[in-house]
Amino acid sequence: MRTHAAKRIEIIIEAPLLRRLSRLLDEAGAPGYTVLPVLAGSGVSGPWTRDGQVSAAGGMCTVLIVTSPEKAEALMEAAFEVVEPHIGIVSMTDCQVVRPQLFDRSSGEG
């Protein structure tokens, strides 16, 4: 099967900031993204878990974006603008996709 190079950006962010991040990603031309719940973890701010939380303050979530290499830099900058003063991780890895047109909004599909 023929595959195409793409970038996979993963952002782990505090739940209260999700709306702000989504807006900035839309403005930066993200072709789309997927939000995943995060169960628990531990980091420099100590351990946490989503169990029993009634406030969004104690929760984290993951935002996944697959995009074209040309768009990836702008999206990373948009994401980092939100995450920089907060608890969170922004990472980017190379990946392969089958339908590249889905991940490049400029192509008009996706």
Next chain:
Amino acid sequence: MEFFALAGQNLLSPIVLFFVLGFAAALARSDLTVPEAVAKGLSIYLLFAIGIKGGVGVAESGLTPLVAGSLAAGFVLSAAIPFLAYALLRVMTRLSVTDAAAVAGHYGSISIVTFVAMTSVLDGQGVPFEGHMVAAAAVMEAPAILSALFIASTRGSDRAVSGELIHEVMLNSSIVLLVGSFIIGWITGPAGLERIEAFVVSPFQGVLCLFLLDMGLLAGRGIRESRGNLTLGLIAFGCAMPLIGAAFGLGTGWLLGLSTGGIALLTTLCASASYIAVPAAMRVALPEANPSIYLTLSLGITFPFNLTAGLAIYFALARMIGG
């Protein structure tokens, strides 16, 4: 003697015992947990039920100048208490300006579960209270957040208060649900409540017990994992500040001419500290503030203090001055 009898009765009530169960289970590292979705569902039920009942109370009593006075007083108290809390924190602890401002904001805002627990005490004692105190609780959620941000911004923090943040704070889910249910209860009145009574009234205490089990688990986990963030000064603040806030609520309730039940509720609102709306707002607005300090202090120290000792104290004082 009456105070000790009430305190003992309160300590052995199902809601306090379920809180203690959760707290002990978390400290003992039990795997007992309440799933996040269930905890949020319980919280939605409690806000919905308390809002409806408060609205029905206002439908029965009518709109009086006392309602407007209570709402205005609630707003002023919520906005003012953070300044006092901040000053006290700077004296009693070594918290940074940002941490102290964030903690102060929690103490100006309210804990709706502590409020609900006081309504449960009042119901148990057969003491009526003004339904509009629910609206006062909703009014007191947000001003403290703005005061905390003001304190931080005037003392060195470069965080500005954005319109987006104000929108998020004013329309946070607990305020919308509480105010919305209150208005629906007000519109539909006792006849409307009668139609949903089996869902709103009878299961209330049981749901509250489950919610307090979850609060106990969260509080115990917070204490266990606070990693030495809680100094003696902070713990002393977490027990002293509710009493200071309570004094303001007590005096204001008396000046307003509230009933004994109303005074007890306003006192409880001023004594309680937020752990739902304010922490979320602080994560967005003051990210440098350490969440393990303000969450543990509010949920791990002040909430248990209010639940086990505060409620009996506030009720006894309200009865003393309210008659």
